Amino acid sequence: MELTGAEILWECLLREGVEVVFGYPGGAILPTYDAMNFYPVRHVLVRHEQGAVHAADGYARASGRVGVAMATSGPGATNMVTGIATAMMDSSPIVCITGQVPTAAIGSDAFQETDVTGITLPITKHNYLVTDVRELAQVVKEAFYIARSGRPGPVLIDLPKDVQIARTEFVYPEGPVELPGYRPRTVIPPEDLERAVELINSARRPIILAGHGVLMSGAMRELREFAERGRIPVAQTLLGLGNFPASHPLCLGMMGMHGEAFVNQAIQEADLLLAFGMRFDDRVTGNVKTYAPKARKIHVDIDPSELNKNVKVDVGIVGDLKAVLQELLPHVEPIDRSAWLEQIDEWRDDTRRRDILNWDGGGKLWGAHVIHDIWRATEGNAIVVTDVGQHQMWEAQYYRHEQPFTLITSGGLGTMGFALPAGIGAKLARPDAEVWVIAGDGGFQMTQAELATAVQERVPIRIAIINNAYLGMVRQWQEFFYEKRYAATPLVNPDFCKLAAAYDIPAFRVTRREEVIPIVEKARQVDGPVLIDFVVEKEDIVYPMVPAGADLHAMIRRPVSEHGQKEVTP
Amino acid sequence: MKHILVARVENKPGVLNRVASLFRRRGFNIDSLTVGETEVPEISRMTIVVDTSRTDATRVVHNLYKLVNVIEVEDITERPSVVRDLVLLKVKADARTRPEIIQLTEVFRGKVVDVAPDSLILELTGEEEKIRSFIEVMRPFGILEMVRTGIVAMTRGSSPNGHVPLRGNGAVV
Ligand SMILES: Cc1ncc(C[n+]2csc(CCOP(=O)(O)OP(=O)(O)O)c2C)c(N)n1
Ligand SMILES: [Mg+2]
DSSP states (O other), rough: OOEEHHHHHHHHHHHHHEEEEOOOOGGGGGGHHHHHHHHHHHEEESHHHHHHHHHHHHHHHHHHSEEEEOOOOTTHTTTTTTHHHHHTTOOOOOEEEEEOOOGGGGGTTTTTTHHHHHHGGGGSSSEEEEEEEEEEHHHHHHHHHHSSSSOOOEEEEEEEEHHHHEEOOOOOOOOOOBBBBBBBOOOOHHHHHHHHOOOOOOOEEEEEEOOHHHHHHHHHHHHHHHHHTTTTTTTEGGGGSSSSOTTSTTTEEEHHHHHHHHHOOOOOOOEEEESSSSOOOEEEEEEESSSSTEEEEHHHHHHSSGGGTTSSSSEEEEEEEEHHHHHGGOOOOOOOOHHHHHHHHHHHHHHHHOOGGGOOOTSOOHHHHHHHHHHTTTTTSEEEEEOHHHHHHHHHHSOOOOOOTEOOOOOSSTTOOOOOHHHHHHHHOOOTSSEEEEEEEHHHHHHHHHHHHHTTTTOOOEEEEESSSSHHHHHHHHHHSSSTOOTTTTTOOOOOHHHHHHTTTOOOEESHHHHHHHHHHHHHHHHSSSEEEEEOOTTOOOOOOOOSSSSHHHHHHHHOTTTTTTTOOO | EEEEEEEEEOOOOOOOHHHHHHHHHHHHEEEEEEEEEEEEEEEEEEEEEEEHHHHHHHHHHHHHHHHEEEEEEEOOOTEEEEEEEEEEEEEEEOOOTHHHHHHHHHTOOOOEEEEETTEEEEEEEEEEEHHHHHHHHHGGGGGEEEEOOOOOESSSSSSSSSOOOOOOOOOOO
């Protein structure tokens, strides 16, 4: 049957199982929007194309499926750039479709023409400019395959207007995609496995560094078996949180710049690092020259270019983590490592003494307490989508994720403005889950226009603004490293409750600790989106902190005396 | 150390840009890059020379593999191979110096490809070393213009690049 390019696009999207598309129309993509009327797809109209991409990203991270975003040429496409870069850094599988000026006009600086494939070349896993409608079906199929396979990532398809209009016989390319230059690896060299097993079974102080790759590969069960069998403690990266139950006795929690001190201490003292699906980001290692100096290192990652990139390793295994762990598991010997675990516990005690949770707050409202109470009220079962800044780190420290895929956050790029649109995407992907957006007062305002999207599309997300009237994380750096010269970090904010009211969104303001749980409970009952403005202490600090580039063990700790030692039981 | 990488890539628009962009954004320095047709019309071949450590050369290879249009990459630095560069030199020449220049060019097995009243164009193909010494020999006469193609390379024997079986490390993600 002869179809137009636009129709072929929708036919192909349906065959990929696409149910929701996040987008914003415009001239160069109009034929595709017109054809959409005849296909059973839910289109979510965002208020800015960046929001469309974050929403597709949140959708992908919450569901494990490919998210789809759509925009027009020129400004529509360039507005997508931040979202695409965010997805690229966090290996999130999305497909972005942009309209383009007609092929005959390409290169002429036509109205709303930009070289989108050029602009997004370094921030996509791959991209396409389709100049012949006969190639379109194949391109769409390849795009989805590339986005979700191997190390996932964003793929962009630029579609000139005339290609959307042109007609051709529609033949769907059945069968698997075969690309001569793209072969996600499947074979694991046995000699690497042997060497790894040797190191694992002879280690006395091993530690697992569990990253995002555990989630992407679906290796949660294997990780747990591995840790339990070898009695090996598990530290997590920010994007790895949820890959191992927070309540598990072997779970140490987050490592790195704002990881707990005892976790970083354990890494520095370990004799073996088992890096599973993580990439030794500088926020995780601190100064690489002094990083884990006593440890041999085994690194398993699906992307060979990550091996030996930041940290030299003794054994590098390229492969899908789940498969690699399945190979390794039978050889992991149950070794008594209680001395090592006890040592870590001792360090952990010191961390506990400093924990802000052991302090009643002195009548003030602290960000960490808010997060802790949201965790209690939601019984740790919500999907939390955070923005970037102090509140993001408090979330990572105090919302204890039991389940995989329950923390969605911009880790690699650290994109402020991510939370609200990504939260909308996450909720649409998992309608039965409770979704909390936790944003700073700064970042929230970067994409707050998406409140209208949540209303128009009736997406019942719960929004918590951790309102400290500062670009808090930057203020913290200024406090520590620039002698409290607060250049451009104080914020004069709108009244967030009135703002919500303008969108017909019920809103609450919380200024005292004892109100947190009751108001959170109230918000949970609201049918539709709801917002809570948590007015917290302005000059709070995320402790502990490894200053950028410093040694991992050189942490700035919360002073023991700061809040006294008053014990409270939460 | 100089590493010679041979990459077989899909002959499609924009592929050279993808490769060049990769080198730029990862901070890998290219000494030279040549690209041209191969025995298969859908495939082009790049010879890329990078001056880095062995670990970094491996990183370059792995990163090249991440490009969907790159079919195969091989570091042939340590394999027996034929490596060639071509130089065109325009050298100042008058009646007095012309015979000497021509004679020296012959010693290098180069060719005189253009003769003008006050200059000559010389062509020489060979390995880097040979080209460099040729340039040094000509410098005193006065080099007016120079152009080099950059290195092309091919491994010796009957398993030409591209037909070697893919090794484990040829993983693509
Ligand atoms: C788009 C963008 N611009 C700038 C930054 C730099 N930055 C990192 S954290 C931060 C402050 C965030 O402030 P807020 O949203 O109020 O959160 P808080 O740290 O106060 O919790 C800034 C400006 C960024 N990460 N993203
Ligand atoms: Mg703030």
